[in-house]
Amino acid sequence: MSTPDEVTPTRSIALLGSSGGNLRSHGGDDPDRLLHDVVRQADAAGFSIAAAQFVAADSSMDQASCDTPAALWSLVDGTPTVIVRGTLSEVNTAAREMDAAIANQVSAGEIDGLIVMSADPDDTNERTMVAAAAAEIPAAGTGGTSIAGAQRLGVKLIAASGTTGTTSTTRAVSYISGLARHWGVGYRPSLGGSTSTPGSTAPESAWRRISIRGIMVGSIPAFIALALVLALSQIPWLSALTPVFDTLIAGLPVVVSAVAARKISGLGEVGLVAGAVAGILATEGGLLGGLVAGILAGLLSAWLIKWTLSHSFPATTANIVTGALAGLLPGLLVYFVLAPITDALGLGVKGGIEWAVDINPALAGAIAGLAIWPAIIGGVYHSVILPLVLLEMGEKGHSFFGAIDMVSLVMVSLGITLANVIVPRTSGERALAGSGAAVNFFFGTFVESSYPFMFGDKKVFAIALVAATGGGVVVGLTGAEATAYLPAVVAPFVSTTVLGMTLSMLVAFALAFSLTLLVVIAHRRAGIREKSAA
Numbered sequence: 001m002s003t004p005d006e007v008t009p010t011r012s013i014a015l016l017g018s019s020g021g022n023l024r025s026h027g028g029d030d031p032d033r034l035l036h037d038v039v040r041q042a043d044a045a046g047f048s049i050a051a052a053q054f055v056a057a058d059s060s061m062d063q064a065s066c067d068t069p070a071a072l073w074s075l076v077d078g079t080p081t082v083i084v085r086g087t088l089s090e091v092n093t094a095a096r097e098m099d100a101a102i103a104n105q106v107s108a109g110e111i112d113g114l115i116v117m118s119a120d121p122d123d124t125n126e127r128t129m130v131a132a133a134a135a136e137i138p139a140a141g142t143g144g145t146s147i148a149g150a151q152r153l154g155v156k157l158i159a160a161s162g163t164t165g166t167t168s169t170t171r172a173v174s175y176i177s178g179l180a181r182h183w184g185v186g187y188r189p190s191l192g193g194s195t196s197t198p199g200s201t202a203p204e205s206a207w208r209r210i211s212i213r214g215i216m217v218g219s220i221p222a223f224i225a226l227a228l229v230l231a232l233s234q235i236p237w238l239s240a241l242t243p244v245f246d247t248l249i250a251g252l253p254v255v256v257s258a259v260a261a262r263k264i265s266g267l268g269e270v271g272l273v274a275g276a277v278a279g280i281l282a283t284e285g286g287l288l289g290g291l292v293a294g295i296l297a298g299l300l301s302a303w304l305i306k307w308t309l310s311h312s313f314p315a316t317t318a319n320i321v322t323g324a325l326a327g328l329l330p331g332l333l334v335y336f337v338l339a340p341i342t343d344a345l346g347l348g349v350k351g352g353i354e355w356a357v358d359i360n361p362a363l364a365g366a367i368a369g370l371a372i373w374p375a376i377i378g379g380v381y382h383s384v385i386l387p388l389v390l391l392e393m394g395e396k397g398h399s400f401f402g403a404i405d406m407v408s409l410v411m412v413s414l415g416i417t418l419a420n421v422i423v424p425r426t427s428g429e430r431a432l433a434g435s436g437a438a439v440n441f442f443f444g445t446f447v448e449s450s451y452p453f454m455f456g457d458k459k460v461f462a463i464a465l466v467a468a469t470g471g472g473v474v475v476g477l478t479g480a481e482a483t484a485y486l487p488a489v490v491a492p493f494v495s496t497t498v499l500g501m502t503l504s505m506l507v508a509f510a511l512a513f514s515l516t517l518l519v520v521i522a523h524r525r526a527g528i529r530e531k532s533a534a
Contacts, residue, residue: 011112011183012050013042014102016125019055020118020143020163021062027168028118031056031073035080037172038115044190045180047113049075051105053098054117055124057088064088074098095124103127106135113182114155115175116141118163121149129153140178142171142315158182161314167268170305170322174315181310191266191302206264206302210295213382215260216390220485222248222255223393227483230397231494245397252394253290254279260291261326264298267305270323274301277327278334285339286346287394292338296330349388350395357400361476368401369408369472369508373464376409376447389483398481398496405484406444406491407475407504408468413447414440414488415467415512416460420453423520429453444486453516457523463515471508480504 015038019028027034031054042049054073057064064070066089071082084094105111106128114132116139119125132139133154140159141147147160159178166174173189180187192209226248233241254276261275262268274297282293301322308318334342357364375381385401392399417440420433429452436449454461474480478500482491488505495501 011047011179011185012110013047013113013115013179014051014105014111014128015049015054015115015117016052016099016102016119016128017054017115017117017143017146018061018120018124019057020146021060022163023118023143024057024060026163026166027171028056030168031071032080034117034168035073035075037168038175039075039078039080040190041172041176045176045185045187047176047179047185049078050111051075051102052080053095053102053125053128055088055091055095055120057091061118072098092124096127099124099127103131106131106137109135111135111137113137113179114139114141115179116143116146116150116155116157117171117175118143119146119150121146121153121155126153129155132156138179138182140175142166142174159312162316165316165319167270167319169266169268170270170319171315173305174309174318177306177309178312181312189306192263206266206299209264209266209298211263212291212387214263215256215291215294216386217382218259218263219252219256219390222252223390223483224485226252226393226397227486227494249394249397250283253283253285253287253293255290256287257282257290257294257297260294261297261301264295265301265305265326267301267322270305270319271298271301271326273323274298274327277324278331281328281331282334282339282342285334285342287391288346289334289339289342292342293330293334296333297326300330301326346391346395349391353388353392353400357476357479361479362473363476364400365404365472365474365476366469367472368404369468369470369475370465372404372408372472373412373468377451392481393483396481398494399483400475400481402483403475403480403495403501403504404472406482406486406488407471407480407501407508409447410440410444410484410488410491411471411505411508412464412467412512413450415509415514416450416453416464416516419513419516419520423517423524425520425523441488444484444488444491457519459519460516463512463519466515467508467511470511471504474500474504474507478504 039049052075056073057068057070059068068088070088070091072084072091072094073080074083084091121129129150130153136156138158139155142161142163144162229241229245229248232238233245257279258272258275262271265271275294278293278297279290282289304322304326308321375385389399389402414437417433417437420429421437424430439446454464478497480495480497480500482495482501492498492501
């Protein structure tokens with residue numbers, strides 16, 4: 001029985017490797033991320049990477065020559081760093097010197113285990129491999145030629161696999177899982193979050209990575225593509241694009257599912273593939289079907305990769321099993337059971353919005369316009385309004401709330417910022433307002449650029465609400481449906497009514513611009529009077 005003063009010793013690991021042949025197309029061309037991922041998983045298990053030697057060439061080692069540009073990577077204070085740059089021949093010379101130093105660490109008992117990643121047991125890693133075999137320390141690795149060479153030298157391999165089908169993340173999990181299992185250490189993979197800083201993200205449950213907001217924001221480009229194709233298909237000589245629109249709208253559940261699974265699983269390409277498979281099977285369930293399938297695929301991916309690796313599956317097999325089953329099982333569930341429910345819910349949302357607009361178009365537009373600024377300021381926009389926009393677009397390619405977004409947020413923000421460009425209160429405000437106005441006009445986003453003016457003067461905040469409400473009324477009356485996140489001059493042409501959308505945008509802009517201009521002019525005149533009185 002251990003005493004309170006006893007501390008479990010930290011296991012020290014040496015990482016040996018190269019960008020390899022096959023590995024180079026599986027993450028070996030990004031040594032920074034590759035090394036970060038290993039350090040991150042080692043931190044999660046309580047291990048330390050005491051030494052690292054990684055030779056990265058600008059081409060596959062299968063075709064590389066002595067003159068191929070290359071770099072020698074190591075860890076400096078836990079951060080992946082290039083130690084030497086030059087030709088592959090020059091880098092290999094430096095790598096042999098580092099190999100000798102690591103071999104001395106192994107012989108001195110300072111290294112408890114190895115990670116072998118497309119290493120070179122016959123040259124740049126030979127001394128360390130020989131020392132590891134003599135010390136009988138465990139090793140985990142990938143790379144067929146590398147593993148065969150290590151085995152020939154007598155290295156004690158406790159987890160080995162090929163590289164095909166793996167990613168930097170899943171390989172790192174495989175290495176640390178094997179070593180943790182060998183040493184009897186509890187290990188929970190650190191997935192999701194940022195991989196840019198070792199140790200910055202503690203192991204996190206996949207459930208905590210479920211974010212409707214993050215999934216929807218990540219999926220926006222697909223919806224913009226849909227809106228553009230819909231607009232172009234209305235041009236007589238481009239009517240052939242109508243089937244393209246139909247194909248895109250049918251594929252939206254796949255996009256949402258893939259984004260959801262990738263974010264939730266934390267496994268990069270493996271989660272992406274699982275989500276795509278699940279989404280293909282969930283298309284009959286609509287956008288919500290894709291969302292449900294993707295969330296389930298992400299959760300199952302995170303569990304399956306841990307389960308397979310903890311049961312000694314090779315990394316390649318673990319990847320294949322995870323990507324296939326995590327996509328197939330949720331997809332089949334939605335296909336056979338949940339699709340009618342999710343499809344009905346999606347149609348219900350669309351029908352509910354249409355019903356409210358049909359009952360009283362002006363009132364519906366006014367309420368939506370009035371509420372959208374408090375929604376975005378209070379953090380509700382991305383979790384409520386944006387999903388409604390995308391749900392509507394997923395059903396018909398355009399959205400009532402999308403039009404409200406463009407009119408009551410983007411155009412109001414443009415009006416407020418442009419007024420402060422023309423008559424700024426201070427010289428510094430002109431530059432601030434100018435950049436915000438340009439982004440709003442040319443890109444249809446960054447409505448937050450008007451915050452300094454709205455929060456700095458309650459009158460301007462009130463103007464934003466008035467202008468947003470007025471624009472919303474016109475949206476309702478004209479029946480305009482569109483989307484945001486597009487240039488102001490493009491938005492009318494992706495709407496259901498060019499005239500109605502244009503009129504709505506102009507009303508909101510004119511109210512915000514003219515009223516803000518009057519407030520700013522009054523403020524400047526008051527300041528001039530105060531100076532004259534002084």
